[in-house]
Amino acid sequence: MQVTETLNEGLKRGYTITVTAAELEAKVQEKLVEAQPEIEMKGFRKGKVPMAILRKQFGPRLLGDAMQDAIDGAMKGHFDATGDRPALQPEVKMQGGDEWAEGRDVVVEMTYDCLPPIPELDATKITLERLIVKADDASVEEALKNLAATAQSFDDRKKGAKAKDGDQITIDFKGSVDGDYFEGGTAEDYPLVLGSNSFIPGFEAQLVGAKVGDELKVDVTFPAEYGAAHLAGKAAVFECTVKAVKEPKAAELDDELAKKYGAKDLAGLKGQIAERLGVEYQGASKAIMKRALLDQLDGLVKFDLPAALVEAEANQIAHQLWHEENPDVQGHNHDAVEPTDEHKSLAERRVRLGLLLAEIGRKAEITVTDAEMTQAVLNAARQYPGQERQFFEFVQKNPQMQQQLRAPLFEDKVVDHIVAQATVTEKEVNKDDLQKAIDALDEI
Structure with a gap:
């Protein structure tokens, strides 16, 4: 040989x-x-x-x-x-x-x-800023009121009262297209909150001002991208009968509300909210610092990049962004999408950072444990209620899916490893400043 x-x-x-x-x-x-x-x-x-x-x-x-x-x-x-x-x-x-x-x-x-030789990184030269946000009383109260709003109930309005935006009305309806009633377009005693935008655009607005006993026709047009192809873009008429009109009633901020959410009393619920806000702020702060770290790494370390890897990444970026701009096109039955210079530049950054983090993790012997993978699968399975077992079996048989779950865990552990060696200062800010910093990430 x-x-x-x-x-x-x-x-x-x-x-x-x-x-x-x-x-x-x-x-x-x-x-x-x-x-x-x-x-x-x-x-x-x-x-x-x-x-x-x-x-x-x-x-x-x-x-x-x-x-x-x-x-x-x-x-x-x-x-x-x-x-x-x-x-x-x-x-x-x-x-x-x-x-x-x-x-x-x-x-x-x-x-x-072949993968290139990657220079050693001196993490001690990296300087980062960690934003600290405390869950103050005003933020807790705001979150508590929002929680109460989601727990609102509805009480009958006075006899003859007209429905307002935000009211819940109970209706019977029958929908037709070109005079023919269509499957799935009929319901009885359907509770609908006006202004919730849960129905076809324009439907709810035509019911504002309706009273109990009213019978009216609602004219709408199904969106062009509607899921049912035989209805997409079609004009429809819904014959509606109003059976109840109810006004929203916010839940009382008391111990009873707290018990609905598993707390002993209102003070306990406020404590839970403060803790949850703290976790959210901490996660947002970590995302901001991670972006700052990646920006520094992109400038600190330079090396040759495998052309095939950059090309594959640029094609994937271009394809993904094209589908985001054309959500109505499913699958890959479309013309080829040519990467732009912007796509290629972003691909080079991703490949460079990916190779660098992988090399740092390899040298530091960083691994993702079985327990961490199990937790990641559990978290992902929650997106498929009632199908958790099927999702677990799918992951077990699909190495590519396992890698998709493992990759972000590995990356975060490498980032934590680098941050532990960097010079990190803390800066206390309010939640509005934190939100501005998060919004800035999406603009880059």
């Missing part, structure tokens, strides 16, 4: 791997000898099938296995010897392709971009 270098430019590498016909024959013979004792065939005792018959029966398949084993072994030996780490899966092509015939040498061309 021979490995010959054909390309060495920057991070690009190319090699030919030659496996001789004699080496392949030896591997096939080895596999036949290994399998012979367990093979049973009609007319022969177990383990006594002649080698010539075994070769005729199993030779072609074993030749393919031997070829793959030889190439895999050569590639592993090459990477062990050179220390190269490919940025992406190496591209491997066999010379001759379909023209190759048994008895010939196998020559394989292997090309890849």
Whole structure:
């Protein structure tokens, strides 16, 4: 077996791997000898099938296995010897392709971009600012009032009163398109909060001013991107009967409200809210400091980037942003999306930071524990109520999904590792300043 270098430019590498016909024959013979004792065939005792018959029966398949084993072994030996780490899966092509015939040498061309050497980072040169926000009484009271608003009830308005925006009305309705009632367009005793925007645009506004006993027709047009294709963009008429009109009544800020949310009393609920706000502020502050750290790292460390990795990342960014701008297009049935210079610049930043953080984590022997992965899966499973078990099974069988969950955990642990060595000062600010800093992250 021979490995010959054909390309060495920057991070690009190319090699030919030659496996001789004699080496392949030896591997096939080895596999036949290994399998012979367990093979049973009609007319022969177990383990006594002649080698010539075994070769005729199993030779072609074993030749393919031997070829793959030889190439895999050569590639592993090459990477062990050179220390190269490919940025992406190496591209491997066999010379001759379909023209190759048994008895010939196998020559394989292997090309890849190798990961670059990454300079050491002196984290002590990094200076960061941690924003500190305390959950003051005003913030707790505001959050408490918002909580009470979500726990509001509705009381009947006086007889003959007209419905106002924010009221809850109870209606029967039947919807039709072109005079035909459609499936899913009928309901009885349906509670609808006017102004909640939970119905088709324009529907709720036409019910403001209605009274109990009113029968009216509501004219609307389904949005062009409506989920049901047969209704999308169609004009519809809903025949509505108003059966109740109720005004909102905010929950009282008392111990009873607190008990609904698992607290012993109102003071206990305020304590819970203060604690939750503290966690939210801390998370926001950490996100701001992380962005500042990544910005510094992007300027502190420079090295060559694997072109294939940057290209793949730029294509992914361009594709993702295109779908965000065209949410009505599902799947990948659309024209190719060409990355712009802006996409490529962002891809270079992401690849540079990704490689740097990965290298720092590798040298620091940072890993994601099984317990941390389990918690990450639990958190993700909460997005699929009633299907948690199916989600767990999906993750167990899907290495790509496991990596998607593991990657942010690993990155955060590496960031914490760097921050622990950096110079960090604290600055106390109010929540409005914190919000401005968070908003600024989205503008970058």
